Amino acid sequence: MRGVVMHAPGDVRVEQREDPRIIHPTDAVIRLSATCVCGSDLWPYRGVETVGGPTPMGHEYVGVVEEVGSEVTSIQPGQFVVGSFFASDNTCEICRAGYQPSCVHRVGMGALGCQAERLRVPLADGTLVATPGTPDDDLIPSLLAASDVLGTGWFGAVAAQAGPGRTVAVVGDGAVGLLAVLAARQLGAERIIAMSRHEPRQKLAAEFGATDIVTERGDEGVARIKELTDGLGAHSVIEAVGTQESMMQAIRSTRPGGHVGFVGVSHDVALEGQELFFSHVHLHGGPAPVRQYLPELIDLIWQRKIDPGKVFDLTLPLDQAAEAYRAMDERRAIKALLRV
Amino acid sequence: MRGVVMHAPGDVRVEQREDPRIIHPTDAVIRLSATCVCGSDLWPYRGVETVGGPTPMGHEYVGVVEEVGSEVTSIQPGQFVVGSFFASDNTCEICRAGYQPSCVHRVGMGALGCQAERLRVPLADGTLVATPGTPDDDLIPSLLAASDVLGTGWFGAVAAQAGPGRTVAVVGDGAVGLLAVLAARQLGAERIIAMSRHEPRQKLAAEFGATDIVTERGDEGVARIKELTDGLGAHSVIEAVGTQESMMQAIRSTRPGGHVGFVGVSHDVALEGQELFFSHVHLHGGPAPVRQYLPELIDLIWQRKIDPGKVFDLTLPLDQAAEAYRAMDERRAIKALLRV
Numbered sequence: 001m002r003g004v005v006m007h008a009p010g011d012v013r014v015e016q017r018e019d020p021r022i023i024h025p026t027d028a029v030i031r032l033s034a035t036c037v038c039g040s041d042l043w044p045y046r047g048v049e050t051v052g053g054p055t056p057m058g059h060e061y062v063g064v065v066e067e068v069g070s071e072v073t074s075i076q077p078g079q080f081v082v083g084s085f086f087a088s089d090n091t092c093e094i095c096r097a098g099y100q101p102s103c104v105h106r107v108g109m110g111a112l113g114c115q116a117e118r119l120r121v122p123l124a125d126g127t128l129v130a131t132p133g134t135p136d137d138d139l140i141p142s143l144l145a146a147s148d149v150l151g152t153g154w155f156g157a158v159a160a161q162a163g164p165g166r167t168v169a170v171v172g173d174g175a176v177g178l179l180a181v182l183a184a185r186q187l188g189a190e191r192i193i194a195m196s197r198h199e200p201r202q203k204l205a206a207e208f209g210a211t212d213i214v215t216e217r218g219d220e221g222v223a224r225i226k227e228l229t230d231g232l233g234a235h236s237v238i239e240a241v242g243t244q245e246s247m248m249q250a251i252r253s254t255r256p257g258g259h260v261g262f263v264g265v266s267h268d269v270a271l272e273g274q275e276l277f278f279s280h281v282h283l284h285g286g287p288a289p290v291r292q293y294l295p296e297l298i299d300l301i302w303q304r305k306i307d308p309g310k311v312f313d314l315t316l317p318l319d320q321a322a323e324a325y326r327a328m329d330e331r332r333a334i335k336a337l338l339r340v
Numbered sequence: 341m342r343g344v345v346m347h348a349p350g351d352v353r354v355e356q357r358e359d360p361r362i363i364h365p366t367d368a369v370i371r372l373s374a375t376c377v378c379g380s381d382l383w384p385y386r387g388v389e390t391v392g393g394p395t396p397m398g399h400e401y402v403g404v405v406e407e408v409g410s411e412v413t414s415i416q417p418g419q420f421v422v423g424s425f426f427a428s429d430n431t432c433e434i435c436r437a438g439y440q441p442s443c444v445h446r447v448g449m450g451a452l453g454c455q456a457e458r459l460r461v462p463l464a465d466g467t468l469v470a471t472p473g474t475p476d477d478d479l480i481p482s483l484l485a486a487s488d489v490l491g492t493g494w495f496g497a498v499a500a501q502a503g504p505g506r507t508v509a510v511v512g513d514g515a516v517g518l519l520a521v522l523a524a525r526q527l528g529a530e531r532i533i534a535m536s537r538h539e540p541r542q543k544l545a546a547e548f549g550a551t552d553i554v555t556e557r558g559d560e561g562v563a564r565i566k567e568l569t570d571g572l573g574a575h576s577v578i579e580a581v582g583t584q585e586s587m588m589q590a591i592r593s594t595r596p597g598g599h600v601g602f603v604g605v606s607h608d609v610a611l612e613g614q615e616l617f618f619s620h621v622h623l624h625g626g627p628a629p630v631r632q633y634l635p636e637l638i639d640l641i642w643q644r645k646i647d648p649g650k651v652f653d654l655t656l657p658l659d660q661a662a663e664a665y666r667a668m669d670e671r672r673a674i675k676a677l678l679r680v
Contacts, residue, residue, distance in 0.1 A: 269613025273606030
């Protein structure tokens, strides 16, 4: 089969890879309908993370089940499924508490290379959720978004306790930040401040429910959030970047007693203890338990109540993955979908 | 009046200080019954924090109101009162959300020097809570504990979401750590693991409700907590020290999705973003909103349901403050009470 392989920073190729097959009786093999490039794929692409030799890429996927192992009971060949970027048993104590990416049997899907024609999904019963039927073609981008960026933005909003009566600020205007706006709106937040200086992203943020746009960053961005919140800061701040600057912008934009939900994968971040201590914020985040939210998110998409697929502003065939990476790296695209 | 003044690390003296008086119409002046030395007073005593010239010391106090300003309405001369180590208006939005130490009008009581015969308390209505009557002498240590260490341990337990069905671990066996054990028990925690290698403190922890004692520290301590919790870590961990080692011990002892309540004042702590991200813990802490808990804590003490005053294992007259500091510095005493 064909699949995306990164050879070095900036060097992404579509190559022949070995066909996946059932290895464990709890596996499924799916034929992908679509996959996509994640903001976190850009870290190795930009050389910020090391690329240790040719590496299959991608961790977002939707598709049709082709085959299941002998112990799989809840998923059948022919079903259209969405899965999370962490395979999880969904039965251990950590999963039952809602933290599937920390499942005691977790498998990171990135290692399996989901930007490909076919994919082995471990722990299929605990990882995959079937849609009510075969989706209309126009629903596929939204269902694909649910497998990571929507679920991640959703977790950010939940971790930040976005909800009725609360003012929410979102740091980061990538797909996750934009979908955190959508999530905050769905969760009933009163006021949603998107921090963005890019017009197309501001427009999408407004479409997803942002009530205010702040273009300033860093300490100036913090000052602007304080101005908009009687000098106190927002109740809920979602961090969707992962840098030192964005984390500090998030923490400092939050009022004492408020909540920071951080979902940008941290890179070279060090939080100074004393500032955190006196900030009085709640801090929670990490890899999103997408699996926990999938049934609800699929339902919202199926009923066409939300349209998270709008974050895909570039659609290319799998073979043009290199251009998809380039477009996202150069910020010409918010997020690139690869049709398989 | 006499009061404790620190001149340099290790140099604590009882000297004549100016008598406090009403400055603002919202002030009260109280005559102290007792005050005490805090673990955080040891930071400058040990030279870890700078002492910038002669500094009045202390932020814990109970006593009798002598005089109130013209705008004080809820407190009267003659009443016995307990106050927090932060004066707060208790009416602003931050106070109403329960975060009085971050009150928009807060005053740190440490700057006023509470290890003294008399004390000016700003924002008396929002800061002081009167007891139901003049307390019996044997209740004074417990009421004094409520002004900081009990309230701080309580906040640690609340921030860590100690409660029914949860396993709680406490890092730190100073007065705050020991009272966090008491708080966790009061909040209904099922299992409470005190981390301590000092026999008298282990005994007091057990008396306050600890079900298990772990003597190992650092990574070995973490391994022991995991052993006791099916390899997962505790649901709730209270950090009551404030060092890099104790913070990492707390975070690593917590299961994914669990809660860390950190109340040890942070010194030279830097939390690495990626480890925090993948730990999946909730992190909350800072200066305890003692004022929020005072009515409940005074009630529990008044009804003799809890006896937090047991943390005072040394009682000296105010004049012997230097010996009180020495005894705590050398860990001969858990906490020293100064009778005024």
